[in-house]
Amino acid sequence: MRIIRYNQPFTRSLPALNRYAYSPWTGLEAEIDRLFNVTLNDFISPPVTQFPVDLYEDKDNAYVRAELPGINRDDMHVELVDGYLNINATRKTKTESGEESYTLERSLSVPETVQADKISAAYENGVLSITLPKREESKPRKISVAIN
Amino acid sequence: MSFINNLLPTLRRSSSVKNDESNRSSGPVQRPLYRVSEGTEAYTLTVQMAGVAKDGVEITADHGEIRVIGRRAWQRPEGWTTLHRESIDATYELVLTHDNAINAEKISAELSDGVLTVTVPKAEAIKPRRITVA
Numbered sequence: 001m002r003i004i005r006y007n008q009p010f011t012r013s014l015p016a017l018n019r020y021a022y023s024p025w026t027g028l029e030a031e032i033d034r035l036f037n038v039t040l041n042d043f044i045s046p047p048v049t050q051f052p053v054d055l056y057e058d059k060d061n062a063y064v065r066a067e068l069p070g071i072n073r074d075d076m077h078v079e080l081v082d083g084y085l086n087i088n089a090t091r092k093t094k095t096e097s098g099e100e101s102y103t104l105e106r107s108l109s110v111p112e113t114v115q116a117d118k119i120s121a122a123y124e125n126g127v128l129s130i131t132l133p134k135r136e137e138s139k140p141r142k143i144s145v146a147i148n
Numbered sequence: 149m150s151f152i153n154n155l156l157p158t159l160r161r162s163s164s165v166k167n168d169e170s171n172r173s174s175g176p177v178q179r180p181l182y183r184v185s186e187g188t189e190a191y192t193l194t195v196q197m198a199g200v201a202k203d204g205v206e207i208t209a210d211h212g213e214i215r216v217i218g219r220r221a222w223q224r225p226e227g228w229t230t231l232h233r234e235s236i237d238a239t240y241e242l243v244l245t246h247d248n249a250i251n252a253e254k255i256s257a258e259l260s261d262g263v264l265t266v267t268v269p270k271a272e273a274i275k276p277r278r279i280t281v282a
Contacts, residue, residue, distance in 0.1 A: 052234035052235040052236075054234060055232040058229065063228065065235075067199065069198040069261055069263045125199050125201050126200070126261045126263065
């Protein structure tokens with residue numbers, strides 16, 4: 001039984017040594033690394049425990065979208081503690097040697113202008129989207145000033 | 149007959165700069181995280197494609213390669229300002245080559261929560277068989 005697993009392609013992560021970042025050989029070196037990863041079938045790389053997170057806002061809410069495919073709803077937790085939003089997820093996969101699970105976590109700092117008790121979250125197609133409503137007084141408001 | 153009798157990923161770059169194949173997906177592409185595991189009857193390919201719904205998936209098996217394309221349907225709503233982006237809007241594309249040791253007619257797939265599980269049955273000829281001695 002062989003498992004071949006890939007890490008994310010190199011273009012999505014910063015190169016470890018910046019002086020090689022713009023070398024014309026960087027691409028070739030990465031391809032050769034990948035070729036070796038394929039042929040060494042007994043080498044199992046550690047699971048990727050980081051996930052991308054996007055932040056948006058509009059005038060009423062702030063939004064967080066996290067890419068977390070393949071997680072059961074019971075294994076996902078979103079908590080707001082001390083001004084930090086903690087996203088915690090456990091991914092369980094069935095391999096032929098049994099079940100394997102690892103945790104993915106990320107902590108984002110959240111400004112005080114968020115109404116902590118009205119935070120909501122939804123999980124669809126592998127994307128966790130969290131809506132953080134802003135406090136009333138921090139929403140942009142037009143204040144007209146009368147000039148005497 | 150190939151020595152490495154597995155689903156091998158192709159080493160070509162899947163960039164949109166190539167103009168020799170007209171059926172390539174247009175725009176930027178990214179390779180998703182995936183895993184191939186081998187069972188006695190079939191290979192199981194698990195691909196992580198966040199943000200892809202069933203209608204955005206396209207799987208083709210042709211000329212010794214299996215190609216999986218995932219298109220994400222989410223558009224940023226009008227009033228939203230982007231503060232920080234880490235994900236990429238590119239479509240997912242994964243091309244795996246095989247040496248025809250599979251039964252392409254019976255490939256089946258399921259998509260759940262952004263994870264696509266493709267079951268690729270092995271060809272009859274290479275399944276483990278017991279040979280009795282007369």
